[in-house]
Amino acid sequence: MIDHLLHGGPRYWAWLAFLCVVIAIGFGCYYYQLDYGLGVTGMSRDVSWGFYIAQFTFLVGVAASGVMVVLPYYLHHYKMFGKITIMGEFLAVAAVTMCVLFVVVDLGQPSRVLNVLLYPTLNSVMFYDIIVLSGYLLINIVVGWTMLTAESNELPPPAWVKPLIYISIPWAISIHTVTAFLYSGLPGRDYWLTAIMAPRFLASAFASGPALLILIALILRRVTSFDPGLPALRKIGTIVTYAMIVNIFFVLMEFFTGFYSQAPGHMASLQYLFFGLDGYGRLVPFMWLAAVLGIGAVIALLFQRVKQDERLFALALGAIFVATWIDKGLGLIVGGFTPNPLGDITEYAPTLPELGVTLGVYGIGFLVLTVLYKITVGVREAQLSPETAQQAATAEQASPEQLVAEAAH
Amino acid sequence: MEEKNASRRRFILGGGAAGLLAGLAGATATGTSAAPPAKPADAPELPKVVERESQLLRMQRELQRALAKPVNERRWAMVIDLRKCVGCSACTVACKSENRLPPGVVYRPVLEEELGKYPNVTRRFTPRPCMQCDNPPCVPVCPVGATFKRADGIVEVNYEQCIGCRYCITACPYGARTFDFGELYTANTPAVQSYELAPSFEYGKQWPRQNDTSPIGNVRKCQFCLHRIAEGMLPACVSTCIGNATYFGDLGDTTALVSSLVGQSNQMRLKEDLGTSPRVFYLL
Numbered sequence: 001m002i003d004h005l006l007h008g009g010p011r012y013w014a015w016l017a018f019l020c021v022v023i024a025i026g027f028g029c030y031y032y033q034l035d036y037g038l039g040v041t042g043m044s045r046d047v048s049w050g051f052y053i054a055q056f057t058f059l060v061g062v063a064a065s066g067v068m069v070v071l072p073y074y075l076h077h078y079k080m081f082g083k084i085t086i087m088g089e090f091l092a093v094a095a096v097t098m099c100v101l102f103v104v105v106d107l108g109q110p111s112r113v114l115n116v117l118l119y120p121t122l123n124s125v126m127f128y129d130i131i132v133l134s135g136y137l138l139i140n141i142v143v144g145w146t147m148l149t150a151e152s153n154e155l156p157p158p159a160w161v162k163p164l165i166y167i168s169i170p171w172a173i174s175i176h177t178v179t180a181f182l183y184s185g186l187p188g189r190d191y192w193l194t195a196i197m198a199p200r201f202l203a204s205a206f207a208s209g210p211a212l213l214i215l216i217a218l219i220l221r222r223v224t225s226f227d228p229g230l231p232a233l234r235k236i237g238t239i240v241t242y243a244m245i246v247n248i249f250f251v252l253m254e255f256f257t258g259f260y261s262q263a264p265g266h267m268a269s270l271q272y273l274f275f276g277l278d279g280y281g282r283l284v285p286f287m288w289l290a291a292v293l294g295i296g297a298v299i300a301l302l303f304q305r306v307k308q309d310e311r312l313f314a315l316a317l318g319a320i321f322v323a324t325w326i327d328k329g330l331g332l333i334v335g336g337f338t339p340n341p342l343g344d345i346t347e348y349a350p351t352l353p354e355l356g357v358t359l360g361v362y363g364i365g366f367l368v369l370t371v372l373y374k375i376t377v378g379v380r381e382a383q384l385s386p387e388t389a390q391q392a393a394t395a396e397q398a399s400p401e402q403l404v405a406e407a408a409h
Numbered sequence: 410m411e412e413k414n415a416s417r418r419r420f421i422l423g424g425g426a427a428g429l430l431a432g433l434a435g436a437t438a439t440g441t442s443a444a445p446p447a448k449p450a451d452a453p454e455l456p457k458v459v460e461r462e463s464q465l466l467r468m469q470r471e472l473q474r475a476l477a478k479p480v481n482e483r484r485w486a487m488v489i490d491l492r493k494c495v496g497c498s499a500c501t502v503a504c505k506s507e508n509r510l511p512p513g514v515v516y517r518p519v520l521e522e523e524l525g526k527y528p529n530v531t532r533r534f535t536p537r538p539c540m541q542c543d544n545p546p547c548v549p550v551c552p553v554g555a556t557f558k559r560a561d562g563i564v565e566v567n568y569e570q571c572i573g574c575r576y577c578i579t580a581c582p583y584g585a586r587t588f589d590f591g592e593l594y595t596a597n598t599p600a601v602q603s604y605e606l607a608p609s610f611e612y613g614k615q616w617p618r619q620n621d622t623s624p625i626g627n628v629r630k631c632q633f634c635l636h637r638i639a640e641g642m643l644p645a646c647v648s649t650c651i652g653n654a655t656y657f658g659d660l661g662d663t664t665a666l667v668s669s670l671v672g673q674s675n676q677m678r679l680k681e682d683l684g685t686s687p688r689v690f691y692l693l
Contacts, residue, residue, distance in 0.1 A: 037591030037625060038573075045513050045587050048578040108573020108588060108626030115553040115572050126552035126576055187546050187683040188582025341582045342520065342537075 004378025026360010046346035052106040058329035063095035065209020067172035089144035090372040098365035190265035206243035208324035294323030475659035481560035484660040493654035496534035500646035507645035509609035516631035539631035540687030547577035568623035591625040
């Protein structure tokens with residue numbers, strides 16, 4: 001199956017070359033960071049977690065979202081999703097890979113990363129997060145690969161894989177719940193100290209992840225012979241819409257609790273993020289952009305016409321993806337640190353090396369994704385008649401521009 | 410080198426104590442001073458000197474008494490009298506130099522607040538060391554067990570085990586933990602000064618400032634100058650405080666100065682509602 005990686009058009013190779021350049025830039029920046037220390041990032045005494053941990057948090061959500069196609073297919077025998085479940089599982093693999101890398105690049109002493117296994121600490125939520133994330137990674141690699149092998153050999157999948165798939169469903173919920181617990185169990189951080197954190201994480205995950213999955217499927221549909229079917233994608237679009245509505249509802253609940261109670265601690269971070277506090281408001285335009293994009297896209301997706309029009313559909317999903325990214329990959333972490341527990345404000349902005357490392361990690365993630373999807377698409381094309389396969393081979397070229405736009409998100 | 414340095418410190422402290430004793434001219438509780446000079450017959454009767462032991466000497470004596478006890482019977486605590494703090498930040502500076510702290514790492518800042526409105530304005534200064542909480546939120550979150558509460562109550566960081574994930578910084582409601590980003594004050598000057606690379610003596614070990622070695626890339630915090638306590642000395646902030654506003658001692662000793670201060674009604678602790686149970690008390 002791996003031999004499918006070696007056959008591709010010029011655009012496939014160009015895309016791989018582009019990813020390698022991005023990864024090389026990332027490595028260069030990381031080398032600089034290793035040499036100089038984390039001082040090259042925009043993190044400070046007050047904002048001690050920044051872009052890296054924010055991306056980690058966001059991508060755990062993307063990883064968890066695979067369950068939104070797996071669950072309907074396996075539990076409700078929703079056949080329409082048959083072609084896209086492996087895509088969901090492989091997206092989870094790429095996302096968790098990036099999560100792990102983002103945690104490693106964030107460490108002050110990365111050479112000691114194995115201390116996590118050498119000195120397991122049962123009272124740390126981070127320990128459990130590592131356990132559930134690595135377990136989820138393993139489950140998705142095994143399930144995805146086994147299903148694909150079975151498909152390639154035109155055989156039914158082995159019986160032992162079924163229980164693993166059933167386990168993967170609650171497991172997906174667990175990874176994002178435990179990740180939310182990283183934040184919601186800390187007494188001094190009022191913005192995070194909310195019981196709704198885990199539900200909110202799940203809602204935004206089930207909006208952002210499937211939105212990304214649909215966007216990738218739409219691109220694959222255009223540049224390869226692989227087609228999960230537009231009706232299936234529209235159905236996932238419905239899931240995205242509902243999840244986003246719930247997500248917005250949860251955010252509004254946070255606003256109510258903070259501003260109706262007038263409890264300063266519960267208002268401060270929201271004030272900083274959405275209105276600016278004490279003259280600081282670097283994230284205000286981003287947060288409102290997220291609000292406009294998120295609410296606008298949800299309203300748009302309620303119209304059947306938008307869903308029928310492929311371009312508008314993609315645009316609305318892109319808007320939801322960007323909105324959830326700003327909310328979680330930017331606002332959530334920085335907002336939790338601003339103001340600090342003593343009420344002072346230090347603003348955070350990522351530095352260029354920090355962005356370089358981030359891009360590099362995303363590059364590795366997209367490389368993993370490209371490799372896995374290339375094999376999947378290759379397996380499926382091989383099952384077509386020789387003529388169609390021939391046509392497919394010429395058409396099978398990922399457009400770098402489209403995927404770059406994707407990566408930029 | 411460590412050995413030598415410690416004995417040098419002991420010498421200096423000993424000298425300092427002797428000087429203080431001499432200064433008190435016979436008013437000390439030790440009663441070892443020379444007899445007063447003969448008084449002229451026509452000299453008026455002076456008011457009697459109130460005999461009072463130096464606070465520092467008393468606390469040091471109590472500290473040494475506590476050291477004689479097993480470690481799990483010591484309950485180190487700090488008391489800070491906000492009425493006496495003038496906001497000079499000498500404690501912050503003493504701490505920075507004692508622990509050889511790099512830019513961005515401060516164990517004991519003095520927080521300043523402005524209260525009231527003109528013409529009735531005042532400023533309040535709140536020195537903020539690590540609270541050494543009895544229920545520390547920073548300890549359970551550590552994924553590698555690198556930070557822990559010692560038997561004597563001090564929250565320690567094992568620099569050799571810490572991976573630098575900074576979760577404990579996130580968990581601390583007092584902002585008492587800081588990350589060592591590996592910076593130097595003289596980094597962008599013609600020459601990095603050697604005093605910046607000199608080792609700190611935290612936890613009784615030597616931590617020279619070399620590339621990427623601990624404590625660079627670790628989380629650092631106030632540990633009540635454990636390395637000084639081990640040598641029978643008060644924490645640097647306590648012995649430096651110009652207004653005698655900071656007290657240190659063993660709460661396990663009911664006769665200790667800190668024990669009597671903690672028993673006063675004007676005592677409070679920061680963010681007690683979070684259930685952290687701090688070992689740093691403030692007098693209002």
